[in-house]
Amino acid sequence: xxxxxxxxxxxxxxxxxxxxxxxxxxxxxxxxxxxxxxxxxxxxxxxxxxxxxxxxxxxxxxxxxxxxxxxxxxxxxxxxxxxxxxxxxxxxxxxxxxxxxxxxxxxxxxxxxxxxxxxxxxxxxxxxxxxxxxxxxxxxxxxxxxxxxxxxxxxxxxxxxxxxxxxxxxxxxxxxxxxxxxxxxxxxxxxxxxxxxxxxxxxxxxxxxxxxxxxxxxxxxxxxxxxxxxxxxxxxxxxxxxxxxxxxxxxxxxxxxxxxxxxxxxxxxxxxxxxxxxxxxxxxxxxxxxxxxxxxxxxxxxxxxxxxxxxxxxxxxxxxxxxxxxxxxxxxxxxxxxxxxxxxxxxxxxxxxxxxxxxxxxxxxxxxxxxxxxxxxxxxxxxxxxxxxxxxxxxxxxxxxxxxxxxxxxxxxxxxxxxxxxxxxxxxxxxxxxxxxxxxxxxxxxxxxxxxxxxxxxxxxxxxxxxxxxxxxxxxxxxxxxxxxxxxxxxxxxxxxxxxxxxxxxxxxxxxxxxxxxxxxxxxxxxxxxxxxxxxxxxxxxxxxxxxxxxxxxxxxxxxxxxx
Amino acid sequence: xxxxxxxxxxxxxxxxxxxxxxxxxxxxxxxxxxxxxxxxxxxxxxxxxxxxxxxxxxxxxxxxxxxxxxxxxxxxxxxxxxxxxxxxxxxxxxxxxxxxxxxxxxxxxxxxxxxxxxxxxxxxxxxxxxxxxxxxxxxxxxxxxxxxxxxxxxxxxxxxxxxxxxxxxxxxxxxxxxxxxxxxxxxxxxxxxxxxxxxxxxxxxxxxxxxxxxxxxxxxxxxxxxxxxxxxxxxxxxxxxxxxxxxxxxxxxxxxxxxxxxxxxxxxxxxxxxxxxxxxxxxxxxxxxxxxxxxxxxxxxxxxxxxxxxxxxxxxxxxxxxxxxxxxxxxxxxxxxxxxxxxxxxxxxxxxxxxxxxxxxxxxxxxxxxxxxxxxxxxxxxxxxxxxxxxx
Numbered sequence: 031x032x033x034x035x036x037x038x039x040x041x042x043x044x045x046x047x048x049x050x051x052x053x054x055x056x057x058x059x060x061x062x063x064x065x066x067x068x069x070x071x072x073x074x075x076x077x078x079x080x081x082x083x084x085x086x087x088x089x090x091x092x093x094x095x096x097x098x099x100x101x102x103x104x105x106x107x108x109x110x111x112x113x114x115x116x117x118x119x120x121x122x123x124x125x126x127x128x129x130x131x132x133x134x135x136x137x138x139x140x141x142x143x144x145x146x147x148x149x150x151x152x153x154x155x156x157x158x159x160x161x162x163x164x165x166x167x168x169x170x171x172x173x174x175x176x177x178x179x180x181x182x183x184x185x186x187x188x189x190x191x192x193x194x195x196x197x198x199x200x201x202x203x204x205x206x207x208x209x210x211x212x213x214x215x216x217x218x219x220x221x222x223x224x225x226x227x228x229x230x231x232x233x234x235x236x237x238x239x240x241x242x243x244x245x246x247x248x249x250x251x252x253x254x255x256x257x258x259x260x261x262x263x264x265x266x267x268x269x270x271x272x273x274x275x276x277x278x279x280x281x282x283x284x285x286x287x288x289x290x291x292x293x294x295x296x297x298x299x300x301x302x303x304x305x306x307x308x309x310x311x312x313x314x315x316x317x318x319x320x321x322x323x324x325x326x327x328x329x330x331x332x333x334x335x336x337x338x339x340x341x342x343x344x345x346x347x348x349x350x351x352x353x354x355x356x357x358x359x360x361x362x363x364x365x366x367x368x369x370x371x372x373x374x375x376x377x378x379x380x381x382x383x384x385x386x387x388x389x390x391x392x393x394x395x396x397x398x399x400x401x402x403x404x405x406x407x408x409x410x411x412x413x414x415x416x417x418x419x420x421x422x423x424x425x426x427x428x429x430x431x432x433x434x435x436x437x438x439x440x441x442x443x444x445x446x447x448x449x450x451x452x453x454x455x456x457x458x459x460x461x462x463x464x465x466x467x468x469x470x471x472x473x474x475x476x477x478x479x480x481x482x483x484x485x486x487x488x489x490x491x492x493x494x495x496x497x498x499x500x501x502x503x504x505x506x507x508x509x510x511x512x513x514x515x516x517x518x519x520x521x522x523x524x525x526x527x528x529x530x531x532x533x534x535x536x537x538x539x540x541x542x543x544x545x546x547x548x549x550x551x552x553x554x555x556x557x558x559x560x561x562x563x564x565x566x567x568x569x570x571x572x573x574x575x576x577x578x579x580x581x582x583x584x585x586x587x588x589x590x591x592x593x594x
Numbered sequence: 595x596x597x598x599x600x601x602x603x604x605x606x607x608x609x610x611x612x613x614x615x616x617x618x619x620x621x622x623x624x625x626x627x628x629x630x631x632x633x634x635x636x637x638x639x640x641x642x643x644x645x646x647x648x649x650x651x652x653x654x655x656x657x658x659x660x661x662x663x664x665x666x667x668x669x670x671x672x673x674x675x676x677x678x679x680x681x682x683x684x685x686x687x688x689x690x691x692x693x694x695x696x697x698x699x700x701x702x703x704x705x706x707x708x709x710x711x712x713x714x715x716x717x718x719x720x721x722x723x724x725x726x727x728x729x730x731x732x733x734x735x736x737x738x739x740x741x742x743x744x745x746x747x748x749x750x751x752x753x754x755x756x757x758x759x760x761x762x763x764x765x766x767x768x769x770x771x772x773x774x775x776x777x778x779x780x781x782x783x784x785x786x787x788x789x790x791x792x793x794x795x796x797x798x799x800x801x802x803x804x805x806x807x808x809x810x811x812x813x814x815x816x817x818x819x820x821x822x823x824x825x826x827x828x829x830x831x832x833x834x835x836x837x838x839x840x841x842x843x844x845x846x847x848x849x850x851x852x853x854x855x856x857x858x859x860x861x862x863x864x865x866x867x868x869x870x871x872x873x874x875x876x877x878x879x880x881x882x883x884x885x886x887x888x889x890x891x892x893x894x895x896x897x898x899x900x901x902x903x904x905x906x907x908x909x910x911x912x913x914x915x916x917x918x919x920x921x922x923x924x925x926x927x928x929x930x931x932x933x934x935x936x937x938x939x940x941x942x943x944x945x946x947x948x949x950x951x952x953x954x955x956x957x958x959x960x961x962x963x964x965x966x967x968x969x970x971x972x973x974x975x976x977x978x979x980x981x982x983x984x985x986x
Contacts, residue, residue, distance in 0.1 A: 477985040526623070
C-alpha cells in the first residue's frame with residue numbers, strides 16, 4: 031500500500047510517497063519521488079530526474095505546453111508569441127484568464143503540473159485503487175483558493191484516468207504547516223522518548239512557520255495524545271489547530287524581486303543609456319524574468335559563500351547575459367558584500383509592522399490567539415525559503431535559540447512528506463480527522479456598518495440574524511465581506527479595516543415587499559465540505575419562509591442570482 | 595510602453611482584481627481609517643506612509659472606499675482619498691483598468707463609485723485596445739440592464755471620447771429620461787453626449803426632449819444643473835431643438851419644464867461665461883420664428899444671468915427698460931426682474947421702472963400673477979428598479 035503526498039508549491043511541486051513496513055509505526059518510510067524531466071541544454075535535449083518539478087509552464091501557439099525544467103530552460107530565450115508562466119499559485123482562486131497563447135485560468139495551469147506528476151505516478155505504478163492521495167495548500171487559503179486547487183486536481187486526475195470516491199476528494203487537502211508538522215513528528219516519534227525534540231506529553235503549543243516561494247503561512251497547533259491507554263504513535267496524536275494567520279502573499283518570490291531591483295539599478299548605473307529606454311510589455315516581462323533568475327542565482331551563491339557568519343565577507347558577482355532589445359548586457363565583477371545584500375533585504379528581515387515582513391506575522395498570530403511568546407513551547411520553521419540562511423538566522427534571533435526553535439531537516443521537502451504521511455494516516459486510521467479552522471469571519475453589509483454572520487475558527491454555523499428591508503423592493507442585494515473577529519470589547523468598527531469584499535448576491539424576492547419587512551439570514555459551512563466556503567440562507571416575512579440559498583460561488587459572481 | 599526602470603511595478607495580472615494580496619489591502623485600509631480619524635498634522639504623516647507603498651497601495655485604497663464608505667460621506671474626505679488614489683495610479687495603464695473594473699463595473703457601493711468618479715477624469719483617457727473597448731461597452735450595457743446609472747455614466751465618460759458607444763449612450767439616456775427616475779444621472783449623461791459631440795447637439799436634445807413629459811420639473815431641474823454647452827453652435831442647435839419640442843407639444847407647451855429649466859440654467863450660464871454671445875443669440879431667436887415661449891424662456895435665462903453677475907445681461911435689461919415702451923420684450927424683461935427682485939441690482943432697476951414707466955410695471959405685475967396659478971411641481975417619483983439592502 032502506498033500513500034501519496036503532493037506539495038503544489040508556488041515555485042516547485044514535490045511528490046512524496048509513504049510506505050509502511052511490517053511494523054507500520056516503526057518503519058513508515060517517506061521518500062521524495064524523483065521527477066523525470068526532459069529539457070534543453072543549449073540546443074541539446076537532456077533527460078534528468080530532479081527531486082521536484084519547477085512550477086513553471088511554457089506556452090507556444092499551437093503546441094502543447096512544456097512543464098517544469100523544460101519550461102524553465104526556455105524562459106530566458108523566450109521570444110515571439112511564446113509565454114512563460116511561473117508563480118501561478120499566487121493567482122489561484124481569482125476569476126482571471128491569462129491572455130493568449132496561455133488562455134488558461136490559474137486552476138487550469140496548476141492542473142498541468144499535477145497532470146505531469148500523476149502521469150509519472152501512473153507510469154511507475156505507484157498508486158492502486160484504494161490508496162490515498164493528499165495535496166497541500168496554505169492553511170490560510172480562502173474558500174476560492176481551495177476550490178480551485180481541488181478543481182486543478184480533478185482536471186489532472188481525469189486526464190490521467192484516476193478515479194476517486196467523493197469522500198477522498200473531500201479529504202484531499204491539508205494545510206501545509208500541518209503537513210510539515212506531521213512530517214516532523216513522524217520522524218521525531220521514531221526516536222527514543224528521551225531523544226524526541228517535541229514533548230507531546232506536555233500538551234505543547236507549536237507555531238509552524240512555513241515560508242515557501244509565494245506564501246508565508248503560520249499555524250498554531252496544540253498537541254496531545256488522543257488516548258493515553260494507546261501506544262504513543264503518530265496515529266494517536268491529537269492535533270488541535272488553534273489559530274491561523276490570514277492569507278499572506280509573501281515568500282521567496284518577493285526576496286528575488288527585491289534583489290532583482292538592485293540588479294536592475296546596477297545594470298542601469300553601468301549602462302546609463304538604459305535609463306530612458308521604454309520597453310514593450312513583452313520585453314519588460316523578459317527582462318523581469320531574466321533578472322529574477324539572476325537574483326535566484328545570487329541567493330544560492332550567497333548561501334554557499336557566506337552562510338550564517340560571513341557578514342564582513344564580500345564576493346564578486348558576474349551575471350549571465352541580460353538580453354535587452356537584441357543586445358546582451360552584463361553585470362561584471364560587481365563586489366557584493368554580505369552586509370550590502372542583507373541591507374537590500376532588510377525590509378523583509380528586520381522587524382517592521384508589515385505583513386510582508388518575516389517577523390511581524392509571528393506577532394500577528396500571537397495577537398490573534400491572545401497568547402504571548404512564552405505561552406508557545408516550539409517554533410517549527412519549514413518551507414523552501416528556510417534554506418535561505420539569513421532568514422533562518424533572523425527568525426532564530428527573533429525567537430531565541432533556547433526557546434524551542436526547531437528547523438525541519440529538509441525544510442523544502444517537509445510539506446510533501448507530511449502530505450504523504452497524512453495519506454497514510456487516512457488509509458490506516460479511517461477516523462483520523464484534522465479539522466481545520468477558517469481564517470476569516472464573515473459579515474454582511476447593512477445600511478450603516480457591518481454585521482457578523484459567521485465567526486472565525488471552528489464555528490460551522492452562525493446565528494440566524496434578523497434585519498429589515500431598507501426600501502420597497504422585489505430584490506434584495508447582499509454584500510458579503512470577510513475579516514477579523516469582533517473583539518470581546520464589542521468594538522465593531524475596529525474590524526472594518528480588516529474586511530475584504532467577497533462579492534454581492536442578488537436575491538429575487540418573488541414579489542414586492544414593503545420597507546421594514548423582516549429578513550433573516552444565516553451563514554454556515556456545508557456539512558460535508560472542508561473547503562471553508564460558507565453559504566447563506568435567506569428567509570423573508572416569516573422565519574420559516576426560506577426564499578434563497580446562496581453558495582459562496584455565487585457570491586463571487588457579481589451578477590449572480592440566488593438558487594431557489 | 596513601460597520605462598525600463600519601472601519594470602517591477604504592478605503588472606496586468608496583479609491589477610486584474612482586488613484579490614491579489616489581501617494582507618496589503620488590510621494594511622492600507624488600516625492606514626486610511628487612521629487617516630480619517632487623524633488631525634491635519636498627523637494626516638500628512640499617514641499620507642506619506644501610504645505613498646511609500648506606491649502603486650501597490652492602489653487595491654487597498656479602492657477596497658478602503660468599500661469598507662469605510664460610511665465614514666467617507668463629506669466632500670473633503672472623498673477628495674482626500676481620491677487624491678491618494680490618483681497618486682497611487684502613477685500613470686500606470688493597468689491601474690486605470692483596475693479602477694474601471696473594481697471601482698465602477700463590479701462596485702456595488704455608491705460612495706465608493708462617487709470617489710472613483712472624482713479620480714478617473716484626473717487620470718486622463720484610459721488607453722484601451724479595440725477588444726477592451728468592445729468589452730467595456732458590453733459591461734456598460736450590462737450595467738444599463740441592472741440600472742446602475744452612476745456607474746454607466748462613468749463608463750460612458752471613458753468610452754465616448756474614444757468614439758465608442760455614442761448610439762448606445764443616446765438610447766440609454768432616452769430610456770432613463772422616459773423612466774422619470776434618477777434624473778441626475780440622466781442629465782449627466784446628456785451633458786456627456788452633447789459635449790463629446792457638440793455638432794450633434796440639436797439631434798441629441800430633440801431626441802431626449804421628445805421623451806420628456808412637459809411637467810417633469812425634476813428632470814428640468816437636473817438638466818439645468820448638470821448640462822453645460824461650450825459652443826455657440828451647440829447653443830443654437832439646442833434652442834432649435836427646444837422650439838421644435840414646444841411646437842410638438844401644442845397646448846401644453848407653455849409650462850414645459852425641461853425647456854424652461856434648460857434656459858434658466860444652461861443658457862444662463864453660457865451667456866454669463868460668453869457675454870459677447872448674448873446679442874447673437876437674441877438675434878438668432880428673433881430671426882428664426884421659434885415657438886412663442888422661447889422668447890419668455892430667453893428672458894428667464896437673462897434674468898438668471900443677472901443673478902450670476904453678468905454685466906452684459908444687466909446692460910441688456912437696461913436697454914429695454916429705459917425706453918418708454920410697454921411692448922412684449924419690455925414686458926418680459928420687467929416680469930423677469932420681478933422674479934429676481936431679491937437681487938439688489940434688480941430691485942433698484944424695478945424701482946426705476948416703477949417711477950419712470952408705471953404702466954409697464956403694472957402690466958408686469960399682472961403677468962406675474964398668471965404664473966402663480968401654474969402648478970410648479972411635476973409628477974411624483976417612483977423608482978421601481980431600486981433594490982433593497984438591510985437595516986436593523
